[in-house]
């Protein structure tokens with residue numbers, strides 16, 4: 099089962115989402131679970147090196163060939179953290195995805211980036227957006243959810259902005275974050291056709 103976390107834009111929450119989804123997979127009983135880091139910036143690899151997550155195996159795969167191999171050969175749950183820019187690596191991952199999670203932020207300027215990401219996802223591959231670092235109760239958030247609903251792109255999750263999540267590898271995984279990402283994982287798995 100390959101879940102690819104992708105958005106052509108950087109700084110939206112891909113790495114955070116990838117680490118939390120992998121940890122949510124372990125909590126949901128998946129064994130083994132791999133976190134494949136396809137980003138040359140190696141951010142999820144750095145996270146796990148600094149703060150290992152029990153049950154999550156790190157696979158560094160910063161090339162088309164290595165990411166393809168990691169996704170084809172691994173039995174269990176695979177979560178792939180992708181780079182913002184390197185289109186060939188992103189495509190190699192998206193081609194082999196069973197589901198695609200697209201982290202985004204609230205706010206109109208974010209839409210075009212997601213549209214660019216959507217254009218790269220193979221037809222019939224289930225996908226949904228996750229609004230990261232969301233400010234609950236704001237008009238921006240409500241408009242963002244309405245926008246994606248109208249576009250027929252499901253919103254698989256809304257992750258509130260929390261200091262405990264922003265701490266990344268400097269703190270333990272934040273309980274509320276794990277709970278929200280567990281729901282995202284369930285939706286991604288349910289949509290698998």
Ligand SMILES: Nc1ncnc2c1ncn2[C@@H]1O[C@H](COP(=O)(O)OP(=O)(O)O)[C@@H](O)[C@H]1O
Pocket residue numbers: 107108109110111112113114115141230231232257258259260261263264265266
């Ligand atoms: N739910 C959240 N609450 C607070 N900060 C968040 C949340 N999700 C992500 N962030 C922060 O947003 C920034 C970008 O996230 P990151 O996962 O590194 O994005 P990307 O991998 O897309 O570049 C980081 O500083 C991260 O801590």
Ligand SMILES: [Mg+2]
Pocket residue numbers: 109112113114137141142
């Ligand atoms: Mg990243």
